[in-house]
Every structure is written in structure tokens, then in C-alpha cells.
Amino acid sequence: MENKIDKNYIIGLLLMVVMFTAYSFFYKPETPAAPKKEPAQASETVPAPAPANPLLDSTLQSIAEKEIVLENHDLRVTFSSRGGVIKQIALKNYKTYTDFIQHKDAEMVLFEGTKSNLDFEIPVQNGTLKLSDINFATDAVNGTVAEGQSQNVVFTTQIQGGTLQKIYTLSDKGFEIQHNIKTQGLESVIRNAPVVLNWENHMRVLENDLNENRKGSHINYFDKENTFETVGSNSLSGNTENADHPVKWFTFYQKYFTSGIVFENSYFEHARFSLETPLQDSTTVKIAKASAEIPYADLIGNKAQFKYYFGPNELADLKAVGNDFQKNLYLGYDIVKPINRYVFVPLFTWVESFVSNYGLLIIVVVLIIKLVLTPLIYKSYMSSAKMRVLAPEINAIKERVGDDAVKVQQETMKLYQQVGVNPLSGCIPLLLQMPILMSVFFLFPNLVMFRQKEFLWAKDLSTYDNLIHWGFNIPVLGNHLSLFVVLMTLSSLAFTYYNNQNTPDQPGPVDMKKISYIFPVVFMFVLNSFPAALSFYYLISNLITIAQQLIVKRFVNEEKILSILENNKRNYHTRPQKKNKFSDFLEKQMQASEEMKRKSDELKKGQQQKRKK
DSSP: OOBOOOHHHHHHHHHHHHHHHHHHHHHOOOOOOOOOOOSOSOEEEOOOOOOOOTTBOHHHHTSOEEEEEEEOSSEEEEEETBTTEEEEEEETTOOOHHHHHTTOOOOEEEEETTTOEEEEEEEETTEEEEGGGSBOBOOOOOEEOOTTOEEEEEEEEEETTEEEEEEEEEESSSSEEEEEEEEESOTTTBOSSOEEEEEEEEEEOOSSOHHHHHHTOEEEEEETTSOEEEESBTOOSOEEEEOSSOEEEEEEEOSSEEEEEEESSSOBEEEEEEEEOOTTOTTEEEEEEEEEEEOHHHHHTTOEEEEEEEEEOOHHHHHHHOTTGGGGSOOOSTTTHHHIIIIIHHHHHHHHTTOOOHHHHHHHHHHHHHHHTHHHHHHHHHHHHHHHHHHHHHHHHHHHHOSOHHHHHHHHHHHHHHHTOOTTTTHHHHHHHHHHHHHHHHHGGGOGGGTTOOBTTBSOTTSOOOSEEEEEEETTTEEEEOHHHHHHHHHHHHHHHHHHHTSOOOOSSSOHHHHTTHHHHHHHHHHTTSOHHHHHHHHHHHHHHHHHHHHHHHTOOHHHHHHHHHHHHHTTTTSOOOOOHHHHHHHHHHHHHHHHHHHHHHHHHHHHHHHHO
16 A cells, blocks of 8 residues: 655655744745537547447447537536447536646546546456447437436447446536446346456646646545545555455545546445556656456446546535545645634635635635634733743843753742743744644645636746746756745745844754744745745735734733732742642752752762762
């Protein structure tokens, strides 16, 4: 099983954790898309020679192939009587990145039968019948599904006196296609063995940055034990996997789109999956193959009922498929997934309903999030202010005690206890904000909402902006420099400088204030190939956070804070002492420090006595 994690995500997460840990330490706070097909007349072409199989009706097998185009609000589906198969799926309201940049009015083809194929192999008494080799009769004609209705395309063929039907159903909107296989009078023809489904999918190039799209394309499947598995994620090498349990559905996942099949009332048996990356073919992202068995009883009992999904990785559309199909949308690790699913995705969707400019949409979302987090920001700033006003007294302790670090620590903790200050209270609000920063880090690279949405100089917010670019690759940086990432880095440096000016110097061999300037620069390299929407979100978040702290500062009177702390210190022995976890922590730390000092003094005394002897 392959389930690798992109090193850029790991580097980014580690940098975020290190950055905020450091902050809290001293802040205390070309294939062109197929041309649009008009539903005019069903086309007929001369078919390839049909196999001479005595089980089949020779008259039916000699007729010309017929193509039927059926469309709804979202899909244009081309069917073929040759095999009774889906020949092409085009998403009417989407374009490939290339067509978008070149301003072409072309629908995005997600499934192309000239390269990809979806076939069923039925075991019969004299061998195996591949349905793709059989001609089917149909009375279906081109058309558009009427609003509020659904429409069937029925293919029928005769097999030694029995009947096999393939029925497709398309609703007036949406990305789902129902598919039923029905048999009648074939019990003596079909062997009591599983039907094999084979799906080979040559994933087409849909987005910018072929290499990143290859790493983000893989196979997902969901089994009978309600286990969700991924094959070949973040990998360019060959991947194969056999499912351990019967499979409810499997999908071919690309960055913003998914093609998949659900077994409606049963499970696929002995599913096998494989992926390979055709590095020499720049028109194909990956070649994905899936093979699975359909029980004989399900076919003969007319329970071979499937649902296909060809559409975007939108949470609402995926969830409508049922059977936990929404798991195809990657929303990050388990710790942040609920935040993305129940907070950010609904919030972005709600704001999108009344804000049409997607840069402004990001600004509105950041304002809402920051407004909700204002109490945490205020608490963090208040803690920082308390530490600032105590800095002179702590420095006085250092001068009085000297180089005895243990004694300095004891006296400092004693001071905190007397004035009623918890030095950890500033970093806790910052740590509570980290899941939000991590959530958007995973969300934006998978949010189709920003796909092909322009803002300022960014032509497509779902990929990096390359206003600054060159014709060769630089290690780590690549062949471009995202201007939004540069601005985000400058805002992070400004944020760091502002906080350093309001943070007391911390003792230690390393100047953490200087170190803190390194993280934003390193982070710039990590985010350079991430979506421009993510960099813009962090940019606006930094600017609003600085503005919040400047506003909070106007309402914080540090002289009053110092007066309160001094009054607490004077009344320390007379006021009732409330026992709390922090007080217990300080008391235990002081006891531990005293014990360490005692043992250290005894050790030194023992060593001196030995030297005298």
C-alpha cells in the first residue's frame, strides 16, 4: 500500500510548528479539449469487425456503430452502441487550464474513450465475452434532459436467445450517471463465475504544473469495513495494491476532479488497482487501472446497479453521491479535517453566495475568522504586556542573584506567583490558532472554488502566480517567484519585527529574535508553488493581525497593569491563596529547583573534600 505524504506538506507543517513554537517562547503570545458537440443527429460510423462468436446475433453485430449524445445542465455524455459504453464525458461548465489561459470556448473532457475504456467481461460456456466487442441495438436519440426529469439510454443485445441490457440514466443536473445491467434467459449461457470490471483511465492534463498534478493524482477506494484507502498519492513511481476487503466504490482522483464508480447494492470483490506515470507523455498525468469482480448472483439477479460520478471535488456534490463518497475530498489530517469540513468549507460557500470577487471573498473570510479570534488575540497581548512590565524586575533579580541560573529561575517563578501572572497564558492563545493555520494550508490546494478565478495579477488563484519567472529551474525555487508569496513573506517579516519590538529579551546562548526572521524566508520557498489563494490568505491574515494588535494596544494601559501587579505582590501574604494548576506547577518547579541546587551543592562539596584528601 502506498500512502506517501508530499515532502512540501511535511516541510511546511514543520516550519509552521517551529515558527509558532519559537514565537510563543519569546512572545508569550495539449491536448486541446474536444470541440463542443451539438445534439443534432446521432452519428453512425462503420464499426470494427465484430468477433465471430456463435452466441451472438450475427445480423446485429454487422450494423453500423451509433453514437448518442445526451446532456444535462452539467454534463455532455456521448454513448456508443459498440459495447453500449460511455465514449466521452465533458463537463460543460469547466475548462482545462490551457483552454482557460488561451480563452478558448471549449468544454473540459474528463473521460475520453479513445484512450480510456470501461469494460465488462462476462464468463460464458465457451470462454469470455467482452461487452466492448458486442454491438447493441438502441432507439435512443440525441437530446437534453428536461428540467425536473431524467432520461434513459437503453442498449440491448441478444446472446443465444437470451437478452442483456445496459441502461444508463441521466438526471436534469448533476454529475451522476446511473448504470444498470439486466439479463433475461441467460442462466444457461453465463457460467457461475464472477463478471470482471476493467477500467483503464488515462488521466488527462487539466491543470497547470504537470509535475504537481501527477503527485496529486491517485486512486481512492472505500471498502466494506468502512475503511478509506489511497493508492499512489504523492508518488511518481509505479504503484499496485490489492484490496483486503470487498470494495463499495473506487475513484480516479485528480487535483480538482474525480471519476469513479459506486456499486449501489453490493460490493466489488477482489479489487486490484495500479498506477503508472508516463514521464515521456506530457499529455497524460497518470495511467490508472482498476479491476474488480461482480458476483455471478448479482448479475443474474439483476442487482448489478452502479452509479458513476464524473465531476468536481466539491463537498456538496460528492456528499450527494452517498456511501461516504465525500471522503474523496482531501481536507488534511484528522486533527484539522473537522475544522475544514464544518467551518471553512461552509464559510467559504456562504460568503461566495454574496461576494463574486474571489480576492475580496478571501478578505471577508479572514475578517470573520479574526473577529471570532479577537478575544484570544486580546488575551495574548495582555499576557505579553504583563511580561513587559515585569521585565525590569526580572532583570533586577538577575543582577542581584548573579550567574546562578537555578536561583534566577526560582526567584522568577516566585515573582510570577506573587504578582499572579501565568507566563504560559500568552502562548496558549497562539497555539489555539495553529489548527486554523494548518487547516487552510491543506484546504486551499484542494478547494475547486478558486479554480480559474482571477484576482489582480493572478490569472488563476488555484495555482501559483508567475508574474516573476525565468526559463530555467532553480533548486527548491523552480522557474518562477510568486509575487503573492513575496508579499506574504514581507508581511510575515513585518509581523515578526513588530512583535520583537514588544517582546522582552530572553536569556540564552541563542538570540531567538534574530532566528525568528529566518522562518518567513524559508517558508517563502515552501509556498512558492502553492495556490496564490493560500499566499493571499496568509498575507491578509498577517496584515489584519498587526492591525488588531495596534488597536488592542490603544486600549491597554501598561502603567495600570503594573500597578495591579505591584498591588498583588504587596498583598500576596494577606490575600487568600487560591490553589490552581499553575500555582501547583510553580510550587513543584521551585521545589525541584531547590532539590537540584541542594544535590549540586552536595556534589561540589564532596568533590572539594576528595581533592583536599
